[in-house]
Structure formats: C-alpha cells, structure tokens
Amino acid sequence: MKRLVNYIGILLLVWAACGCTDEQIVGNAGAELRVTGKIDTPSSSRTSYAVGEEAVTVSWAAGDRIGLFSESQPAAMAYQAASAGKQTDFMPESTRLKREEGTEVYAYYPYDYNTDIAFPKARLPYLFGQNYNGGLPDPNADFMYAKGEIRNDMLSLDFAHLFAFLKVNIRTELLQGAAGLRVLSDEPIGFMGVGDANNPAYYDLEADSLIAEKYNYLWYSIPQEVLSTQEVVTCFIAVLPTSEQNTVSFFIWDENGYSDKGLIEKKAPEGGFQAGHVYDLSVNENEFDKILQQEREALIAFYEATGGDNWTDNTNWCSDKPLSEWYGVYMWDGRVKNIILTDNNLTGQIPEQFGDLTGLEYLYLSSNKLEGNIPESLGNLAYLHDVQLNNNNLSGNLPASMANLNELEFINLCGNKLNGTIPDEIIASDWWNRIGYDAIVYQQGGNKLTFPMYESSDYSMDGTTFTLQEHTAGKGLKVVILGEAYSDRLIADGTYRRDAEMAMEAFFSKEPYTSFRDYFDVYAVNVVSRNEVIGENTAFQTSYEFERNTFETDPTIAIDYISKMQETNYSAAHVTSMILMKTKAPFRSNNWSYSDDFSAAFCQNNSDDPESLKSLIHHEACGHGFGKLDDEYVEFEGTYPYPEAIRSLHTINESMNVDVTNDPNEIVWSYFLTDMRYEKEKIGIYEGAIYYPKGAYRATETSIMLGNTGRFNAPSRQSIYRRIMEKSGGVYSFEAFLEYDEINRRQIEIEGASRAGAVEKGTIGLPPVRFDYPSSEAKTRWKQKKGVNVPLR
Structure with a gap:
C-alpha cells in the first residue's frame, strides 16, 4: 500500500518549567561541577522537523529540568x-x-519530583492513553x-529519545462521532506499569531496558x-520504536468504547519507526473503505x-450484509481475518x-474438492498464521511466492x-526452517513433493540398546x-536418547504407573533410519492413509528388533513397546x-509439542498397550x-x-457406583463408548481413554493395578487396590471433579488393533495379510 512516510529526525518542543530566573541560575555557577547536555550530535535523535511551511526547531529551553x-x-x-540551545549547561x-x-x-528528561525515583530507574510518562495537544x-x-x-x-x-512519533492529519469529517483514535500495531507500541494499570512504568537506565507491560495498541x-x-x-502520537516489518492501523474510538471502523493502515518505513523521529502518516480519505471493498470483491471472486x-452452507455470501455475517468469514480490526469453510463442498480453483x-x-479450506494450482497470490498474505488446504485435489507445485509467508505457525497441504x-x-x-515439511509432502495418488533430504551413512548403532531403568520390585515388567x-x-x-527418556517419564507420569514405577524395566533400541522423513526410507517403512487420516504402521519390525534383545530374553512376549515417530x-x-x-504403540513425536507426545503415550501405550483398555470415544453411528466380545474380554481383565x-447391578464397575468415596x-x-453412541457405556464423562484428558478413571486404575500385580508375580486383591x-x-477431592477432565494436547488415535495370535507368528501372518514380502531386519 502506498504510504505517506517521509521523516527527518525530530522531536518535541520542550517547555520551560522554571521556578527561578536564568540570571539566578547562572549566578550560582562559580563553584559547580560543569554539567553539559547536548542534543545536536549525530548520535542524538533530537533535530528538527518541518510542518508545512513552519519549522519546528527543537532545542533546550532555559529552565528545562x-x-x-x-x-x-x-x-x-x-x-x-x-x-x-542545542547545547547548554545545567545547574543544580x-x-x-x-x-x-x-x-x-x-x-x-523530564525530571519527575516523584519521591520513588531512585537509581537506576526513571519514571516514564503515561503512554497508553494520550491526549490531543x-x-x-x-x-x-x-x-x-x-x-x-x-x-x-x-x-x-548526549541525550537520546526513547519514543518515535507519528504525525497524523485527519479531516474531521472522517471523525464524526469519535472520541478519539485507537492505534493498533503488529508490534508493541504502548505500555503500562507492571501488573497494574495504575502503577507507573520505569526505564532502567543502567540496563537500558523498559520496566513495563507492553501492548500492541494505545488510545488517543x-x-x-x-x-x-x-x-x-x-x-x-508517541510510540515505542518498532521494526520495519511493523504495520500500524488507526481506528475510530467512540464514546461507547471503540468500533472496528478503520481509517488508515500504514507499513513502517525502511529501518522501522525509529526513536526521536516523526513520521507523517496523514490521510485525506478513509483507506479502510477501499480495503473493505477490495476484500468484498475478492470473496465474491472466490x-x-x-x-x-x-x-453446503453459503449463508449471506454475495449479499449486502456485512462480511462478518457471511458464513465462515470472521472479521476484527476492520479486516477479514479468518475464513473457515472446512468440508463445505467447495469445487473449482482458488482464484x-x-x-x-x-x-x-x-x-481453513480442508476436506473439499478444490483442484488446480495454489495461486501465486497466496504469497501476498503476509499475515497468515495457519493454512489448512489438506484433503483436496490441488495439483502442481508450490508457488515460490509462498516463501513470503513468514508469519506461518502451521500449514497442512x-x-x-x-x-x-x-x-x-x-x-x-x-x-520452512521453523515448521518443516511434515504437513506438506504427503500427497495422494503417487504424487510427491520432493526436496533435498539428509541420508544416514553410519548404521553401526542400529539395533544396539541402552537401559533407562531397572526394576526394584516384582520380577520386572518390560517396556521397550x-x-x-x-x-x-x-x-x-x-x-533420540533425550526423546526416549522423555517418553519414559511420560509413561510413568499418570497413576497407577507413577506409584508402581519400580516394577518396570525400561530399555531403548537405537533404530537408524536412512531418511528423517516419514513416507521415505525410514526403518519402520511408515506411510499414511488419507481416508482415515492415519499413519500406516508395521508392528512386525518392532517385534523383530525386540526379539534380538538379550534384555527381553529374545522374545517380544509380554513386552510393552513404544515407537516414537519423529x-x-x-x-x-x-x-x-x-x-x-x-x-506396539506408535506415537507421533512432534518436537515442537512434547505435551502431545505425553498424552499419546498415556492413551496408546499406558491405556491400550499395557492396560488393555478400550476407547471411550464415538466415531460411528448406531448401536455397538x-x-x-466385550463380555469375553472382561473375563481376562x-x-x-x-x-x-x-444395569447398575451388572455393569463391570458396579462397586464404584455405590461407594461414597x-x-x-x-x-x-x-x-x-467403543466408537458407538448407543449400546456401549463408560464410567466417567471424560478420561484419558475418551479424549487424552485428565486421568485414568477408577475402573481403569483398578484394571491397570491388577495387571501390574499379576504380571509381576504378585497377588492382586480388590481391598489392596482400594487402599492404594x-x-x-x-x-x-483436592482438585474437584471438573479438574479431572482438564483437556490435554494430543490427537485421538485410531481404535487399537487386536490379534488373536502371538507376536511370534506376526511375521508370517503379516506377510499373508499384506500379500507382499515385508523386509524385516
């Protein structure tokens, strides 16, 4: 957008606030240490600024404190x-x-008589709310x-300024009904006292740092x-300096608060809004009206x-109603900010x-039928944080212009x-270097987005093991x-070792595993993949299925590695394994x-989100893997x-x-219904429960097995406790469980029942797959199932 920004350095007129005359001050100079203040050197930002034909010359005034x-x-x-003058002596x-x-x-400057001023802090003016002068x-x-x-x-x-200044000339006809302006910025421009708007803000001169809560907006x-x-x-308008990537917008603030009626939007000049400079951002017309019309036309074209x-839903689209009332369009600060049209039967191409x-x-345009190329103009959307175009029929390569999307935090193609x-x-x-390729390269129908990938050359560590924990109670329950x-x-x-240690800690971070951690042995296997990209040449040959949006995993490779371990007595039987998919x-x-x-629990290990891995381990490895619990969420329709099959599984815990x-008398957790504890x-x-809304029941409104939330509920804890006792060679009793x-x-009791359902991170996994044959037969049967020879190490 064309901007009206030309700056010459400045600053403000300083006003004499003197309690004695110049003659009196000079008269005391004889015995004084000489103190000189300059504002005319190259390092100073206080120069002059031209306003129309009048020059505002900045210099010290006699009596400035x-x-x-x-x-x-x-x-x-x-x-x-x-x-x-530009340079003057200062007297005490x-x-x-x-x-x-x-x-x-x-x-x-300016000196504040406030008694709480002490080295090295100086009290700052109130910048969050400013007034016309x-x-x-x-x-x-x-x-x-x-x-x-x-x-x-x-x-x-040699004095320097802390603030930059924005000069805005606005025709009053554009401000009818206004009480002032709200100035919004991509970067902090205003501040208030730390922790309390009524507290002053300070500047630490020794540390050269602001002691305040910063905000990306202020009022005028x-x-x-x-x-x-x-x-x-x-x-x-005084503002904190910002980078040249910043944009400031001005909105009308009315007597009822503020509205989203915007006036202007200006990009910072090269070098940013620098301290001690004034930037002319004047406007003669409401630029937001033009922007709004441009956005309306873009949406109609789309x-x-x-x-x-x-x-499926096109409510109010192409009507005269405000864009915020068009289905899937969300606005704030006078602009279209969000478009959410997931699974809405969109066809054709993005224009x-x-x-x-x-x-x-x-x-969000995922799960539609869009086709053709991603438009080059997508690179114009410099503020995009999250782009989800997955599960469409888009073709071609990525446009090079997408390199401009530097605000991206997530993308799924x-x-x-x-x-x-x-x-x-x-x-x-x-x-790309922040987010990576993981949610981009996986395409359907044999299509593939390629890029240079690292390849392993040293396989000497492959298959070697290290011990993370040895049991001190029971006979040792194996986790690999x-x-x-x-x-x-x-x-x-x-x-890998750090991730393995993190996974182990996650496994033992929920009860009953926390209390009975000393019953477990934990080992890790070094498994070397050729590439670091799932779907390429990785050790487990993991791929993906788009219909169910899942990883396609192969447990027989885990069986093969574990069956070669001396620590497991060369058998995968009775082993709970976790495969961390990086x-x-x-x-x-x-x-x-x-x-x-x-x-074998295959758990996505997103390095940017360790809490997600933790919750997946709770659900997949602790819940399904060792605990043999079932899912409590619903995916299908009808009756279980x-x-x-469920009654038969109950007989083996x-x-x-x-x-x-x-029936409260017949349900497997009937005891817990009547125990007031x-x-x-x-x-x-x-x-x-068990994927169906009817005919299947769960014990609590939410739990780890429902949505990776909270804790294992009482029936689940009882079952896990029993498995720990019996599998470790001990004796199980319900009374001992109640005591534990x-x-x-x-x-x-302390947290409250609502706290038990606090939402944690992590995508819900697929229903577990159960085989009625032992892991020793897995290779043969897996090959028969696949109809191909699966290479195993």
Missing part, C-alpha cells in the same frame, strides 16, 4: 538548563553531584536519557470542540470460482484475487495431488522404546496388541454390534473401562 543520579548518589537530583536546584572522577552518571507535540509524552562520566570536573551528556483522545471547529486535526451456489485478502491470518520439487525460495524461507525417522546423526547427537505430520497414532501380551449394559469422581453410566487408590481419591 533533567534528573541526575549515580550509584553513589541514588536519589534523583534536579538540574535546570541555564540557557536555550538543590542537591549537587559530587566531583568524583570517573563516576558514571545517568540523566533523564492543539496540533503540536505533547511535551508530557516525551522522554530522553543519557549516560556520562565525570572527567576533569566536567560531565558531558480528541476533544469534541476540536472536531466541531477545525477542518483538519493534527495528532502527534465464491464464483469455487461453485458457491452449491456449497488469484484471493491474494487481495491481505489481512487474512487463518485459512497433505492429501492433495501436489507434485514436483519444492522451490529453493521456500526451502530457504524462515517458516524404539524410534522411527531417526537418522544416524539424530542418534549420535543424543536427540514427525509433525498431522496423522493419527495407533496401537497393536497380540495374544501373548506384546503391544459386538456385545459378546481387558476392556474393563467399558461395558455393554446399563468415589462420589467426587462422578462415577456413573455414561452412554457412548486413596492417593487418587484424595487428589480428586
């Missing part, structure tokens, strides 16, 4: 300017600086600071009499290009006009028909951790279980069709967290 202090004299001392009002050679002295800079919204050292009975101070008040008597209002008449939605931050070598500009971009998509370099630099790809994790008590009866946990009979479970009942 500065504050001085040092470590040895921490109470601020007031000194006054002896004369006007009362307390004087000591003539101590080499002493570092800090100075600030007759078309001139407000001297109360200025702050300068300096540092000097006493040398040869002289202290020379304009009196009604000014709007009624002047044709143009000139506003000088509607027409994507079969809008046939969308180039889409790039005119330059304020867009979130774009999986499940399209994109193809080709990703442009070098994108590979070199900031967001393996890694997928870990190259030789990620094993050599310790990345990827950010947005697919569902899963778990495999065999009749000999072997299980296999009631006898499996799926004890779900049931197929709602479990009242706070809200144990009940909740319909909806006191720690959980007490914690629930």
Whole structure:
C-alpha cells in the first residue's frame, strides 16, 4: 500500500518549567561541577522537523529540568538548563553531584519530583492513553536519557529519545462521532506499569531496558470542540520504536468504547519507526473503505470460482450484509481475518484475487474438492498464521511466492495431488526452517513433493540398546522404546536418547504407573533410519492413509528388533513397546496388541509439542498397550454390534473401562457406583463408548481413554493395578487396590471433579488393533495379510 512516510529526525518542543530566573541560575555557577547536555550530535535523535511551511526547531529551553543520579548518589537530583540551545549547561536546584572522577552518571528528561525515583530507574510518562495537544507535540509524552562520566570536573551528556512519533492529519469529517483514535500495531507500541494499570512504568537506565507491560495498541483522545471547529486535526502520537516489518492501523474510538471502523493502515518505513523521529502518516480519505471493498470483491471472486451456489452452507455470501455475517468469514480490526469453510463442498480453483485478502491470518479450506494450482497470490498474505488446504485435489507445485509467508505457525497441504520439487525460495524461507515439511509432502495418488533430504551413512548403532531403568520390585515388567525417522546423526547427537527418556517419564507420569514405577524395566533400541522423513526410507517403512487420516504402521519390525534383545530374553512376549515417530505430520497414532501380551504403540513425536507426545503415550501405550483398555470415544453411528466380545474380554481383565449394559447391578464397575468415596469422581453410566453412541457405556464423562484428558478413571486404575500385580508375580486383591487408590481419591477431592477432565494436547488415535495370535507368528501372518514380502531386519 502506498504510504505517506517521509521523516527527518525530530522531536518535541520542550517547555520551560522554571521556578527561578536564568540570571539566578547562572549566578550560582562559580563553584559547580560543569554539567553539559547536548542534543545536536549525530548520535542524538533530537533535530528538527518541518510542518508545512513552519519549522519546528527543537532545542533546550532555559529552565528545562533533567534528573541526575549515580550509584553513589541514588536519589534523583534536579538540574535546570541555564540557557536555550542545542547545547547548554545545567545547574543544580538543590542537591549537587559530587566531583568524583570517573563516576558514571545517568540523566533523564523530564525530571519527575516523584519521591520513588531512585537509581537506576526513571519514571516514564503515561503512554497508553494520550491526549490531543492543539496540533503540536505533547511535551508530557516525551522522554530522553543519557549516560556520562565525570572527567576533569566536567560531565558531558548526549541525550537520546526513547519514543518515535507519528504525525497524523485527519479531516474531521472522517471523525464524526469519535472520541478519539485507537492505534493498533503488529508490534508493541504502548505500555503500562507492571501488573497494574495504575502503577507507573520505569526505564532502567543502567540496563537500558523498559520496566513495563507492553501492548500492541494505545488510545488517543480528541476533544469534541476540536472536531466541531477545525477542518483538519493534527495528532502527534508517541510510540515505542518498532521494526520495519511493523504495520500500524488507526481506528475510530467512540464514546461507547471503540468500533472496528478503520481509517488508515500504514507499513513502517525502511529501518522501522525509529526513536526521536516523526513520521507523517496523514490521510485525506478513509483507506479502510477501499480495503473493505477490495476484500468484498475478492470473496465474491472466490465464491464464483469455487461453485458457491452449491456449497453446503453459503449463508449471506454475495449479499449486502456485512462480511462478518457471511458464513465462515470472521472479521476484527476492520479486516477479514479468518475464513473457515472446512468440508463445505467447495469445487473449482482458488482464484488469484484471493491474494487481495491481505489481512487474512487463518485459512481453513480442508476436506473439499478444490483442484488446480495454489495461486501465486497466496504469497501476498503476509499475515497468515495457519493454512489448512489438506484433503483436496490441488495439483502442481508450490508457488515460490509462498516463501513470503513468514508469519506461518502451521500449514497442512497433505492429501492433495501436489507434485514436483519444492522451490529453493521456500526451502530457504524462515517458516520452512521453523515448521518443516511434515504437513506438506504427503500427497495422494503417487504424487510427491520432493526436496533435498539428509541420508544416514553410519548404521553401526542400529539395533544396539541402552537401559533407562531397572526394576526394584516384582520380577520386572518390560517396556521397550524404539524410534522411527531417526537418522544416524539424530542418534549420535543424543536427540533420540533425550526423546526416549522423555517418553519414559511420560509413561510413568499418570497413576497407577507413577506409584508402581519400580516394577518396570525400561530399555531403548537405537533404530537408524536412512531418511528423517516419514513416507521415505525410514526403518519402520511408515506411510499414511488419507481416508482415515492415519499413519500406516508395521508392528512386525518392532517385534523383530525386540526379539534380538538379550534384555527381553529374545522374545517380544509380554513386552510393552513404544515407537516414537519423529514427525509433525498431522496423522493419527495407533496401537497393536497380540495374544501373548506384546503391544506396539506408535506415537507421533512432534518436537515442537512434547505435551502431545505425553498424552499419546498415556492413551496408546499406558491405556491400550499395557492396560488393555478400550476407547471411550464415538466415531460411528448406531448401536455397538459386538456385545459378546466385550463380555469375553472382561473375563481376562481387558476392556474393563467399558461395558455393554446399563444395569447398575451388572455393569463391570458396579462397586464404584455405590461407594461414597468415589462420589467426587462422578462415577456413573455414561452412554457412548467403543466408537458407538448407543449400546456401549463408560464410567466417567471424560478420561484419558475418551479424549487424552485428565486421568485414568477408577475402573481403569483398578484394571491397570491388577495387571501390574499379576504380571509381576504378585497377588492382586480388590481391598489392596482400594487402599492404594486413596492417593487418587484424595487428589480428586483436592482438585474437584471438573479438574479431572482438564483437556490435554494430543490427537485421538485410531481404535487399537487386536490379534488373536502371538507376536511370534506376526511375521508370517503379516506377510499373508499384506500379500507382499515385508523386509524385516
């Protein structure tokens, strides 16, 4: 957007605030340490600024007060300017600086008589709310600071500004009904006191740092009499300096608060908004009206290009109603910010006009039927934080312009028909190096987006093991951790070991595992993958399925590695394994279980989100893998069709967290319904479990097995506790469980039942896969199932 920004350095007129005459000040000069303040050197930002034909010349005025202090004299001392000019001497009002050679002295303007000023802090003016000052800079919204050292009975101070200044001329007809302006910025421009808006903010001159809560907006008040008597209002607004990537926008603030009626939007000049400079951002027309019309036209073009008449929901689209009332369009700060049209039967191509939605931050168009290329103009959307175009039929390569999307925090392009070598500009971009490829490269129908990938060359560590924990109780329950998509370099630099240790801690972070951690042995296997990209040449040959949005995993490779371990007596039986898939790809994790008590939990390990891995381990490895619990969420319609299967599993202490009866006397957790000690946990009979909304029941409204939330509920804890006791060679009794479970009942009492359902991170995995044969038969049967020879190590 064209901007009206030309700057020459400045600053404000300083006003004399003198309690004695110039003659009196000079008269005391004879015995004083000489203190000189300069504002005309190259390092100073206080120069001059032309306003129309009038020049505002900035210099000291006689009587200007500065504050001085040092470590040895921490109470601020007031000194006054002896004369006007770019450089002047300053004389003490009362307390004087000591003539101590080499002493570092800090100075600030304007001096504040407030008694809480002490070295090295200087009180700052209130910047969060500013006021019109007759078309001139407000001297109360200025702050300068300096540092000097006493040398040869002289202290020379070179002052610099803390704030930049925005000068805005606005025709009053654009401000009818306004009480002032709200200035919004991409970067902090205003501040208030730390922790309390009524507290002052300070500047630490020694540390050269702001002691305040920063905000990306501030308020500027304009009196009604000014709007009624002047044709143009000139506003000088002090702001914190910002980078050249910043954009500021001005909105009308009315007497009821503020509205989203915008006036102007300006990009910072090269070098940013610098301290001590004034930037002319004046406007003669409402630029937001033009932007709004541009965005309306872009949305209409998008509607027409994507079969809008046939969308599942197209409420108010192309009507005269505000854009915020169009289905899936969300606005704030006067701009279209979000478009959410997921699974809405969009067809056709995204038009180039889409790039005119330059304020867009979130774009959700996944699970539609869009085709053709991603438009080059997508690169115009510099503020995009989140882009989800997955599960469409988009084709071609990524446009090089996407390298400009430096605000991206998440992008998902999986499940399209994109193809080709990703442009070098994108590979070199900031967001590619932050976010990576995981949610981009996975395409359907044999299509593939390629880019240079690291390849392992050293396989000497492959298959080697290390012990993370040895049991001190029972006979040792085996947990084995393996890694997928870990190259030789990620094993050599310790990345895999750190992840394995993190996974172990996650496994034992929920009860009953926390209390019975000493019953377990934990081992890790170094598994070297050729590449670090799932779907390429990785050790477990993991791929992906778009229909169910899941990883396609192979448990037989885990069986092969574990069966070669001396620590497991060369058998996978009775081993709980976790395969850490190092990827950010947005697919569902899963778990495999065999009749000999072997299980393999494949868990996505997103390095940017360790809490997600933790919650997946709770659900997949702790819940399904070792605990043999069932899912409590609903995915299908109708009534659960296999009631006898659940009853059969109950006889071997499996799926004890779900049931197929709602009879309180027959349900598997009937005891907990009547024991008042479990009242706070809200144990009940909740319909909806094992993927069906009818005919299946769970014990609590929420739990780890429902949505990776909270804790294992009482029936689940009982079942896990029993498995630990029996599998470790001990004896299980329900009374012993109740005695142990006191720690959980007490914690629930403290937290409250609602706390038990606090949402954690992590995508819900697929239903677990159970085999009625042992892991020793897995290779043969897996090959038969696949119909191909699966290479195993």
